[in-house]
Amino acid sequence: xxxxxxxxxxxxVGLARAxxxxxxxxxxxxxxxxxxxxxxxxxxxxxxxxxxxxxxxYDRLLELIFEADQVVAW
Numbered sequence: 001x002x003x004x005x006x007x008x009x010x011x012x013v014g015l016a017r018a019x020x021x022x023x024x025x026x027x028x029x030x031x032x033x034x035x036x037x038x039x040x041x042x043x044x045x046x047x048x049x050x051x052x053x054x055x056x057x058y059d060r061l062l063e064l065i066f067e068a069d070q071v072v073a074w
Contacts, residue, residue: 005068013041016074
């Protein structure tokens with residue numbers, strides 16, 4: 001089980017949603033960071049979703065990036 005962090009900046013979140021669903025089915029731990037006012041994708045229940053820097057400061061985001069097994073930027 002991998003830890004995956006999605007960094008969402010683009011307003012086009014359809015592909016991100018599909019990737020998140022696939023990773024959840026594979027048993028991965030998935031979280032989503034919304035950057036610079038990006039729209040929130042409609043994620044399944046239980047997926048942590050947070051806004052940077054309003055909810056999570058940049059220094060904590062950097063820690064989350066290094067803690068993740070995989071980081072995907074959209």
